[in-house]
Amino acid sequence: MPRKMLLLLMACCLLLSSCSVDGGLLMDNQERNIDLIVKMDHGDYWSTLRMGAEVAAKEFNVNLRFLAPPNEGDIQGQINLVNDSIQKHPDALLLAASDYMKLAQVTDRAAYNNIPIISIDSEVGSARVKSYIGTNNYEAGQRAAERMIHLLGGSGKIAVMNFVQEARNANQREEGLLDYVARYPNVQILDIAYCQSSREMASAITREWLDTYPDLDGIITLNAEASIGVGRVVKEAGRGGLLKVIAFDSPQETMEMLQDGTVQALVVQNPFNNGYLAVQYAVELIEGRKIADRIDTGIKVIDLENMLWPENQKLLFPFVR
Amino acid sequence: MKHFKRIQFIIAFSFILITVVTVLIVSFMLYNKFSNTAEDNADLNMGQVVEQVKYNLEMYVKNMTSIFDVVEETINRSPSYSSSILEEQLNSIMKTREDLISIAVFTKNGDLVVNIPKMEMRPYTLLQRQSWFNAALETPDQLSVSSPHIQNLFKTSYKWAVSLSKQTTYHRDGLASKGVLVVDMNFKTIDELSRQVVFGKRGYVYIIDSYGNIVYHPQQQLIHAGLKYEDLERVLTYSYGSYQDELNGEQRMITIKSVNPIGWKVIGVAYKDELLTTKSELNTFLLWFLIVVIIFVLLLAIFVSARISSPIQRLARSVKMMGEGHLNTPIPVSGIYEVEQLSRRYHVMLQQIRHLMDQIIVEQEAKRKSELDVLQAQINPHFLYNTLNSVIRLVEKGQSSEAVTAITSLSRFFRISLSKGKNFISVQEELEHIRHYLIIQTIRYKNKFHYTIEAEDEVLHFLTMKLILQPIVENAIVHGIELMADRGMIRISAKVDAGKLLFEIADNGLGMSRDALDQLLKNTPNSAQGSGVGVRNVNQRIQLHYGPDYGIQFESEIEEGTTVRIYLPVEIAQKEGEV
Known part of the structure; x- marks a missing residue:
């Protein structure tokens, strides 16, 4: 056996083995880019959602981009954001569509570009969406109506403050609400208004209602901004407790309104x-x-009685620090 | 199958087998030992860290208790709860501690007496339903520590708090009343104590109260939101100790210690695969070690076995060549010691064989030559011519009886010379032969010499090589007697001497010098004067046939004569018919 060849072979083996040991420490958990496009860049609901997303992003090593138009009515703004996102080609796109139909086109386009899309909060009219994660909005609408009718004792006149007309979640809540109310012939819906998720607009509409319908018994609001707008006017007008209000979501201001009886x-x-x-x-x-087609994250009806139950404390105030 | 019997294969295979088995066993033992140690260490280390957190928490609780005592004492001593001095004192206590949210005193009915910082109370606090309030009323002398909860008393942001509460005495205008003192603290310090603690990359500690409410958890939000889960029921059954559980398919090590006196528990959680990274690292290391060792040993084995077997193979090839008749094939004499020795010995042996073969060739040639010589001697024409001349002379002189004797002797002489082609004849015949020769020679040399032939009786039947005496006698006549002035004498005898057959031919002729003697036995060419068969030839024939122990000895003195002794082995002649 030629000795030189042998030495060469040994050297090769040693080299090989040392290389492979180094090579074994490769990271298999690479960073992923996920774009989260929601309806509005402010509001308690959206900031809490964003925090949840960021906690998960940190945990799963995700580079998360949070994108939102300045207000919920800015549908074109949201379409533009989705288009921009398609350009960047993230690994996945999370979309809370402001408009069921108008966002469908751009969603299909994203899917066509092989970007997996998950609908959150409210659905979008595209069959290419992989899953919906969020509230069962129809049920939410029903539960609001149920509580209102219970408070009114089965009869009365109510108004509904919805937020964006073509948003899927808005429509589903409204549908659930109407379906439930339809069982009670003595309950009359005087008006359904859309405040575009603007507190000011909600307040203005509420003032109009108070003027127009002096016999109004209750108002159901269908999102956080609408709730704040309505609540402020009801409190201002001194009708707290007399006029029943079922609000949506739990920003601190709404919590205060719950405790002061508005x-x-x-x-x-x-x-x-x-x-x-x-x-x-x-x-x-x-x-x-x-993953499942629909993931329901649940809803709860909170009142003064149960708000400090330990499990509700955790739901209402998730942030300990 | 032949392949597996090869020495190279056997050596390499056993080498590798032994090494691999040894390395495997050692690796296995090391792995077990190390992984056990690693596990024990991880356990111990975790226990110590959790103990430290527990100790810190106890210190913290003690600290808070003493602050509570200070607050209580301040309120007790104050003559009036509404005095600005009390407020100032409490405010200064508040300022020293970042983890205090609020201090408040309530009447037993739940009405606010005093609170720091000054804030409006919420209208709907459900005070009587709050655990800290009830606990203070139920155990008046004992400090109660509440579960973490949202402090909903005052119109400020909603904060998670732990409430320390106790029944206390306050003074209103000098009158002592009983009330409930509550000090709310946040989780700042507890967080700080716990957040730094990590086991591996993902391991952590969390703290629960005695009812299983989470006081601190690095993923508290996720737990509150129901997105993460801890098996609190199992934890609550322990106050001290450790166990292993499985969450989402991952093995976890749980270590629990209780915080005295408040009954909280510190729970350390470590992921086993992380804690025991050393184990997997060890695994990888051992695997690579094994591979490297096997490769190394493989190469070494191939190398060593080649070193051992290749000289043997070369030697074998040489031997094979040799066996096929290539006697001049070179023998390799390198490699390991044993093979080298073997090669050397073999080499020596081979040389011996070559030498012997050469010798055989030389001897065969010599034998053939001497036989030719004998053949020639049998029909020596010169001798015949001389003898016939002598006979003619006798006849001319009319000495017919002598002529008859001469011709008879010549006839007898040739008859024995030929002996039907036999090479060996009896001593008697040989003596007869020489007697006829001497008769002829006496006639030829005109009685220039006498001769006697003597033999012991037993000797007569011994075998001898034929025609060995005639050249000696011829030599004695030609060199010893012919030139003598006096009448010569030749004595021939045959006897047994020291187990050997001995012919002795003694003359009283001129004798020979030492040089001449030496010449005689060495390389003298056949004497032209002689009968044609030299003395040397006789000696050569004897030694070629019987070996070096036998042959011719000379003894000679100038002017005294020469004695030649021929030694032969004793061989009994076969019966006439068989030879």
């Missing part, structure tokens, strides 16, 4: 979970796992 009950979603689960499932989707 608002009788809150239909509370789980925005933190919406955000967290959206990112978590997006990661699972990217990793090629199958």
